[in-house]
Amino acid sequence: MTAPFTGIDFYQLDELLTEEERAVRDTVRDWVSRRFMPVIEQHNRAGTFPDHLIPEMAEMGLLGAPIQGYDCAGMNATAYGLILQELERGDSGLRSFASVQTSLCMWPIWTYGTEDQKQKWLPPMARGKKLGCFGLTEPDHGSNPGGMITRAKRKGGKWVLNGAKMWITNATVADIAVVWAKDDEDQIRGYLVEKGTPGFTSRETKNKWSLRASITGELIFSDCAIPEDCVFPDVKGLKGPLSCLTQARYGIAWGAIGAAMACYDSSVNYAKTRIQFDRPIGAFQLNQEKLAYMLTEITKGQCLCLRLAQLKDQKKLKPEQVSLAKRNNVEIALNIARLARDLHGANGIIDEYPVIRHMMNLESVKTYEGTHDIHTLVLGQAATGLAAYT
Amino acid sequence: MNIVVCVKRVPDSSARIKVGADNRTIDPAGVEYVLNPYDEFAVEEALKIKEKAGAGEVTILALGGPESAETIRKGLAMGADKGIHLKEGTTGRDFIATAQAIAAELKGRPLDLLLFGNKAIDDDGTQVAAMVATLLGLPFVGVITKLELNGRTATAHRPVEGGVEVVEVALPASFSAQKGLNEPRFASLKGIMAAKKKPLEEKPAAAGEPRMELVKLDNPPARPAPRIVGTGKDAVPALMKLLREEAKVI
Numbered sequence: 001m002t003a004p005f006t007g008i009d010f011y012q013l014d015e016l017l018t019e020e021e022r023a024v025r026d027t028v029r030d031w032v033s034r035r036f037m038p039v040i041e042q043h044n045r046a047g048t049f050p051d052h053l054i055p056e057m058a059e060m061g062l063l064g065a066p067i068q069g070y071d072c073a074g075m076n077a078t079a080y081g082l083i084l085q086e087l088e089r090g091d092s093g094l095r096s097f098a099s100v101q102t103s104l105c106m107w108p109i110w111t112y113g114t115e116d117q118k119q120k121w122l123p124p125m126a127r128g129k130k131l132g133c134f135g136l137t138e139p140d141h142g143s144n145p146g147g148m149i150t151r152a153k154r155k156g157g158k159w160v161l162n163g164a165k166m167w168i169t170n171a172t173v174a175d176i177a178v179v180w181a182k183d184d185e186d187q188i189r190g191y192l193v194e195k196g197t198p199g200f201t202s203r204e205t206k207n208k209w210s211l212r213a214s215i216t217g218e219l220i221f222s223d224c225a226i227p228e229d230c231v232f233p234d235v236k237g238l239k240g241p242l243s244c245l246t247q248a249r250y251g252i253a254w255g256a257i258g259a260a261m262a263c264y265d266s267s268v269n270y271a272k273t274r275i276q277f278d279r280p281i282g283a284f285q286l287n288q289e290k291l292a293y294m295l296t297e298i299t300k301g302q303c304l305c306l307r308l309a310q311l312k313d314q315k316k317l318k319p320e321q322v323s324l325a326k327r328n329n330v331e332i333a334l335n336i337a338r339l340a341r342d343l344h345g346a347n348g349i350i351d352e353y354p355v356i357r358h359m360m361n362l363e364s365v366k367t368y369e370g371t372h373d374i375h376t377l378v379l380g381q382a383a384t385g386l387a388a389y390t
Numbered sequence: 391m392n393i394v395v396c397v398k399r400v401p402d403s404s405a406r407i408k409v410g411a412d413n414r415t416i417d418p419a420g421v422e423y424v425l426n427p428y429d430e431f432a433v434e435e436a437l438k439i440k441e442k443a444g445a446g447e448v449t450i451l452a453l454g455g456p457e458s459a460e461t462i463r464k465g466l467a468m469g470a471d472k473g474i475h476l477k478e479g480t481t482g483r484d485f486i487a488t489a490q491a492i493a494a495e496l497k498g499r500p501l502d503l504l505l506f507g508n509k510a511i512d513d514d515g516t517q518v519a520a521m522v523a524t525l526l527g528l529p530f531v532g533v534i535t536k537l538e539l540n541g542r543t544a545t546a547h548r549p550v551e552g553g554v555e556v557v558e559v560a561l562p563a564s565f566s567a568q569k570g571l572n573e574p575r576f577a578s579l580k581g582i583m584a585a586k587k588k589p590l591e592e593k594p595a596a597a598g599e600p601r602m603e604l605v606k607l608d609n610p611p612a613r614p615a616p617r618i619v620g621t622g623k624d625a626v627p628a629l630m631k632l633l634r635e636e637a638k639v640i
Contacts, residue, residue: 004403004404006402006404006422019460019463019586020582020583020585020586023463023464023467023577023582023585024579024582027467027576027577027582030576031576056576059576059578060576060577060578060579061578061579061580062579065579073578073579073580073583074583075579075583079579083579
């Protein structure tokens with residue numbers, strides 16, 4: 001087996017963390033090493049999520065960690081980022097699970113929900129007793145969510161939903177779906193739809209070659225009637241779902257660094273122990289160049305995340321700043337995973353090493369939560385003031 | 391039920407250890423320090439006992455430099471109630487002087503259970519626990535894998551060659567934890583945030599009377615290059631001879 005994971009801190013960024021932040025990071029790192037790593041490959045092969053770990057994650061407070069009150073831990077942005085970094089060091093599917101529950105489901109309920117909605121959902125979600133999912137993307141509306149065709153019509157004191165959502169993490173296991181649909185005034189609003197509501201079904205998307213240890217599926221609404229009070233009362237328009245995505249993308253920027261660190265760690269160990277031509281392959285310049293690239297980009301990505309966390313805690317964070325970090329960190333993580341796969345030679349394609357799993361996962365991470373290209377256009381607009389799309 | 395758990399800050403087992411310039415201490419640069427894993431078993435056991443009893447207080451005690459406060463807070467984050475930090479400078483002390491300072495602190499304090507890890511993974515000393523217990527006049531059961539309380543009686547299991555020894559002692563008593571005693575919990579986020587607000591008493595460690603001097607730390611000798619003595623069953627006699635005469639392992 002490979003040596004235990006110890007993290008990468010080339011720029012002594014640990015010195016910028018508080019003792020609590022380091023303790024949180026080290027505890028989650030230890031949990032991932034001891035509890036998650038021994039089971040991830042079998043779940044990745046089977047295409048299943050390790051459900052038995054959900055109570056442990058909840059017990060530690062990893063679900064809804066940045067939320068204040070409602071049985072949540074109320075962590076700052078840095079600590080929350082470090083948690084997601086460590087979870088994705090394990091697997092992008094594990095981080096996705098925490099992100100969806102926390103940033104895409106609990107966060108909108110906490111931010112836009114009524115007090116009754118918060119009381120009803122947040123404490124059981126923090127305890128892992130209730131799972132959530134987030135329905136925005138549709139089969140024909142991915143990068144252009146504003147074009148959605150899912151409708152919520154008012155009828156006899158109820159909202160009646162019709163439409164379908166696709167590529168939804170936790171679709172088939174969620175107890176509650178935060179669903180975005182257009183109302184009679186063509187306004188996008190958020191609705192809380194409970195599992196088991198007549199007219200609401202879900203279907204798992206099988207045969208993925210990426211994020212295999214994460215459940216993905218479709219949500220189908222066919223004359224699905226929900227009570228009138230199951231809507232977020234005040235938020236209207238695309239800013240509702242987009243503000244949730246800003247939260248989740250923030251976490252992805254951190255998480256991608258975790259995946260990259262896992263690939264780098266495995267690469268360094270492999271380069272030092274694999275002997276060819278009577279020398280460790282890490283002594284060869286072409287491999288050193290790969291490792292130097294990985295170390296440099298991970299360090300830069302860590303600096304981006306840490307500054308982003310400061311801005312988030314100071315409530316100065318702009319969505320385009322999150323776009324920059326998500327776009328950059330996922331891209332370099334994917335590059336690092338590919339280089340790691342290369343450096344591991346033939347061993348890089350089997351799951352004795354984590355690199356091929358991270359590499360395939362990161363293809364999804366590059367695409368979801370705003371594709372790489374869409375974030376490029378966000379930054380292009382920030383630079384020029386001109387929108388490349390409307 | 392008053393439970394005191396003595397803990398030590400040690401280098402992480404995965405750390406690459408370098409001997410410092412003084413040849414007596416290890417170079418702390420780049421080394422991660424953790425709560426000694428055997429002490430973690432002791433902390434977990436204390437918390438379990440308190441939770442089962444529904445009452446009591448768990449105190450974490452450490453002797454060491456300023457950084458040991460962080461190690462104590464790890465125990466507080468797991469759920470212990472308060473900490474005692476016996477501070478000292480950077481010079482290490484021997485086992486008896488360590489035990490004397492801890493015993494001096496604990497003497498006269500209300501105490502039902504005193505728990506230690508079986509050994510610290512840095513020096514593998516295994517001495518301090520028994521010394522403190524002796525200085526305090528407490529019964530001591532070392533290397534335990536099970537602990538049951540029944541009123542003022544404690545029953546401890548300790549593995550011995552080919553079996554288990556079951557020992558019964560009256561409280562107050564002292565024990566040292568072996569792997570297998572329990573599965574230590576992970577600190578929760580709330581526990582970590584609460585740890586800093588829990589009382590942590592700091593005081594200088596009492597001077598002891600050392601009887602040992604650490605003369606020198608050294609790296610293990612470099613391993614000789616591997617040799618292939620032959621292949622297949624023809625090589626077995628030669629291999630046996632080397633294992634017997636050169637390596638002296640059989």
